[in-house]
Amino acid sequence: MSDNISISVNETIQHIQICRADKMNAFTDEMYQSVATALKKSHKADGIKVNLISGVPGCFTAGNDISDFYTYAEKGNFSPGIIDFLTTLGTLDMPLILAIDGPAIGIGTTMAFHADLVYATPEAIFATPFADLGLTPEAASSYLMPKTMGHARAYEMLALGEKYSAKDACRAGFVNKIIPSDELISHSLNIAKKLSKKPESSLLATKQLLKTEQEYILTVMEKEVEIFTKQLQSKEAKAAFSSFLNKTK
């Protein structure tokens, strides 16, 4: 279990908190693995009915750790944690709520398209600067984003790298509601509690009925990983990683 992921279970609600504040909650492989393991455990055998993922006050996540991207570029492949996390997101049968404050970059934005409910503060910023890093969409965002918000807006985020505010994200259909930052966690936990009181079989069947394309989503993810891995090794990507890492040193 990663020290940067904190997990608390209260009755039937599992709260997974990303806590790597000194690095803007950037995801390492160990962190992906810990979240994936926690989500996979959340089956009825464990008595968990709802999962909530949040960051720390002022930061959801700055996306994948860029120094790890550099290492993957050198090695030519990802570590297994990312793949496990993506597959888990794409196949999760339990309800998933996200509570987003501050930056939600890269996977921070794309995981919203797998969640069932998303709450964000007025300070939330959504961005998928893949093309700026010489990269391409991941987490089935190449399919789920245009499906949710239309091609024009998806392209604006995925290729142009435009940032979306919480209001933009609400309008685009991937955030449910804007909540003041000091109420974000209590609001999200209240909603989780409300959901958890409903019959489990109804919750599971409803999600299954709404998410009919699991198999296709896994195929999209696989294709994206193949292209992303090639892009990671491009000179443009390596230059973008070096530039970020040198700037922030």
Ligand code: COA
């Ligand atoms: N990977 C590794 N380290 C990261 C990181 C990332 N994705 N994002 C932030 N950090 C680190 C910085 O290197 C810095 O570390 P240092 O204090 O040891 O130098 C620390 O977190 C604080 O980041 P900083 O950039 O100084 O904070 P900021 O408030 O000025 O900016 C962001 C916040 C999120 C806008 C900015 O950090 C950023 O753009 N991060 C990269 C986002 C990204 O491109 N992610 C990949 C998506 S595919």
